[in-house]
Amino acid sequence: MTPSQISLVRSSFELVAPIALQAAQLFYAHLFQADPSLRSLFRGDIEQQGERLMVMIGRAVQMLDRPQMLVPALRALGARHDGYGVQASHYATVGAALLKTLSLGLGAAFTPEVAQAWTAFYGLVSRCMLEGVEQRLAA
Numbered sequence: 001m002t003p004s005q006i007s008l009v010r011s012s013f014e015l016v017a018p019i020a021l022q023a024a025q026l027f028y029a030h031l032f033q034a035d036p037s038l039r040s041l042f043r044g045d046i047e048q049q050g051e052r053l054m055v056m057i058g059r060a061v062q063m064l065d066r067p068q069m070l071v072p073a074l075r076a077l078g079a080r081h082d083g084y085g086v087q088a089s090h091y092a093t094v095g096a097a098l099l100k101t102l103s104l105g106l107g108a109a110f111t112p113e114v115a116q117a118w119t120a121f122y123g124l125v126s127r128c129m130l131e132g133v134e135q136r137l138a139a
């Protein structure tokens with residue numbers, strides 16, 4: 001990600017932060033509409049899960065300029081997701097639901113540049129998470 005993409009992701013995430021819980025609910029609604037079979041992977045309370053998701057995205061956003069800390073944390077998160085029954089193909093569905101949620105949550109602030117910056121962010125996060133799965137399989 002370029003420095004300007006990092007700052008776009010940070011400033012737009014700050015705009016979503018006050019409505020994080022609604023954003024998370026909207027995200028799961030989009031996700032389960034896109035693929036209803038994913039619903040059964042979530043065993044815990046979905047509201048609490050939404051909170052965890054937003055906290056984790058917020059942490060990743062903060063750590064974008066500290067890849068030496070971010071990459072291992074995302075690999076570990078990815079390895080845990082393998083244990084939740086998440087498959088590599090699910091990442092694209094989740095990415096699309098995330099982008100759709102951001103576009104609704106940000107409205108006019110969701111410019112093409114912001115969309116591109118979030119696409120780059122999600123690409124980075126999902127690549128690192130999937131690396132964590134490969135490492136787990138190789139171990």
Ligand code: HEM
Pocket residue numbers: 038041042043044045049052053056057077080081084086087090091094125126
């Ligand atoms: C940006 C990428 C993602 C982030 C930041 C993220 C974040 C999280 C976090 C923080 C947790 C809490 C448990 C833990 O820390 O291990 C979690 C659990 C979970 N995530 Fe994700 N996740 C991502 C992608 C995905 C994808 C692609 C799926 C596929 C459907 C998924 C499905 C799940 C499931 C099923 C659980 C367990 C929930 C439960 O036990 O009820 N996540 N996720």
